[in-house]
Amino acid sequence: MNKTPRQFARALLAAASLLAQGAWATSLCPAHTHTLAFFNGVWNTPDAAAGGARALLATLDEALRPHPARATLAIGAEVFYNASGLQRGRRQGIEDLVEVFAQRAAELDDAVRQRWELFWEIVDGRQNGWRRIAAVLPRAYDTAVALTEARNARLLAQATSFAADPPTGIDYAAHRLRLRALHALGRGVLLVGHSQGNFFLNAAYRTLPDPAALAAVHLAPASARTSGPHLLSGNDMVIAALRGVVPGTPPPPNLWIPPSARDASGHQLIETYLDADRNGRSSAGTLMADGLLALKTPEPRASPGYFTATLAWDGEGDIDLHVMEPGGDHVHYGARVGASGTLDLDNTAGHGPEHYHATCDPQRLQAGIFSVGLNNYAAPAGRQAMLQVATADHGVIRTVQVDAGPPRGEAGDTSPLIVLRVAVARSGPAWTVSVH
Template sequence: MSKQTRKFVSVVLSALVIFFTPFQAVAQSLEARNLCRESGIIFAFFNGVQTTVGEANRALNEFRRIHGDERGDGENIRYEVMYNYTDGFDDFVETFEQRVLEHEQILAGRYELALEIINGGGKWWEKLAELATTIPDARDDFMDWYQAKIVQTLTTLAGNPPTLANYAEHRSRLDTWIVEGKQLLLVAHSQGNLFANSAYSYASNKTDAESLKLVHIAPASPTLNGPHRLADKDLVINALRVSGSVASITNTIPGYLIRPAGLNGQKDILGHGLLEIYLNPALGIGSSVVQDIEAELASLQPPEIDDEAETGFFTATLTWNGEGDVDLHVYEASSAHVFYQAMTGDSGYLDVDNTVANGPEHYFASCESDKLQVGTYQIGVANYDEADGRTATLQIASFRDGVLGTKSVTLGSPTGDTPSHMMFDVEVTKDDETGMYEVIAR
């Protein structure tokens, strides 16, 4: 019996089981608590240069506060960071130590003051400048280096965009959202525009144009796939302009000395900060960015999709780079084996099975509290046929926390229905006191 025939028989049997389920059990299922908030729109934020995970999440929360959890028509919006790392953050700390701490021993160990320098000083620096006459020179020396470092980083990325783990993680996340039929709004700041442009190019070949929008904030690239905003006194992008083309200036902002503080109560002397400049409600450019985002949100339309996947408490999405049949295998907490022959498990479903090329395959664990089981879910992949040497990428994501892990593996010879690589152990737990469920992936 071929794989396609066995899959058909499995689907028919699953349908019969569902059809003949007693009415009482169905009613109980309807009363179960839903652990997920269904959202038709994804707001994906691509962070800027030298941004920590905490800072990226702070920015995301500001976007959520400004734009809300619902569009005007009542469609829910889900927010998620598409984090990208900046190489050289260690250099940032080392240079601060060399250029500032060595000038004044009174600052020994005070690395957090580097952030006050970037934000234009602060009360600590004002006090210290009164005590140590070399402080202003050390600060200016460090700021000159910092600006040059950012420009070097952005120039390198623009000339040689990294095809690293960030791209693989972003693309797998996009694959999940696209197969789930989401409307996608990508919002990018600074360095994030380089990653967002790549994501936009990738997604535009897989979803409808009306279902994918991109807003550029302080773009570090002249390539634009949507509206953009750039301040005239953004010293970082102005420095990039010297070495190559950048997007046009759209808004003027006051000089540093008379510039109002931003959403975080700070000022950015370089005129490049997201919270300090581009979302600053006291600046015209802040209002313009909000208007651009609102306009793109309003213009999004649901995609036309044949086989729409479901959003789960957690999902497993499998893709691979080319032809061949690669299979996703999930061993649920109950030991139920979910794959193309048995697409309905005790806790979840394999609702997308690809037998030709590239994927995706998609498994979701139920959002219903009476169906989701606690315990360990083991997730693997198999080269069913003709995928020798292909790179398979598996991503685990949760409804609440987004991406939990992304791994890739090079496939060997076909192994049929037997997984050749076990990629993740996913642990679902429940707090008996609060009733809250948690999920982690190892």
């Protein structure tokens, strides 16, 4: 950013004070060295996805116990969520199946990428599309008829109970931004995808130019491509059903998990692949442990916080993160240290990220409203900015994409565009955080 001499001096003083800030007590923040990033499959609610992340973390911990390095590792789990069409009440969740088709097609070529629209016409009951898509993909006609007939039936309800959430552009962008924040925090990240989540994993894996800090494991991949080792049971009927129906071919089965009444589909994460009574759990644990132990953690450039705010945008130019703290401090590039937090990343070249962390010291953290926003200092009008709030315990809790507006320079520093309000509350020793 083009700062005045006075602002530059203040920024230097702020940078020096980061050492003191980093030395504060961290009782409100777990000291994680690594993060397990879980990309859920279709039609998971947020609670169900969080349950899957916990189950994966427990499986990983079991696999790491014999390793001497386990004592030096502090691993947290986060859900890299994608929102479900089933949650939004759309067509009994059929749109999520169509998005699987779309994602698989997008992995291949531009010509096949558009064929999902024809597929949608079939599933949505528009008869005039049947003949067109039957000429494009083998078995498509029969598949469309079967899906149309079964869409409200119990079979479809059972088949969709394992799934995740439809991919949107904001989901991809939110995942990329969180990965960049974790990299800035110095975390090694193990990406684990299940079912449709593997499409999101593949997109996120290409985000960072530092492959040594990332490892990927694919469980029951619906994707035709993988970014790391995979685990696919020979009796996973859901992935088997995708062969010949959607473009591309999933990776070959490499394990046979015996059938169980708990999951007739052979596809669900917890009920099949992480079932403690069958062989999938130990195999998944081994793949995850091997990937995590091979990671090299990056040099940290930012600090963890009770909550963090991360800003990025979609092109060149200078956009600034601003945080108004409850006690009245206005934290931004010209005053990077407030009473409760610090702006520890200030990007001036474009894209971001900029990063603010609220202190982990309960003696310094303030209760009240933190107003989080931005100022388009010197970026072209029309830039889309993404602001993401995450907590030390739960990872991302809100991501918002907004138009950054016209460039306003220093004049905009006094009246930034407020995008989110983070409410921090205290009741005795317990602290809570929510976003509005």
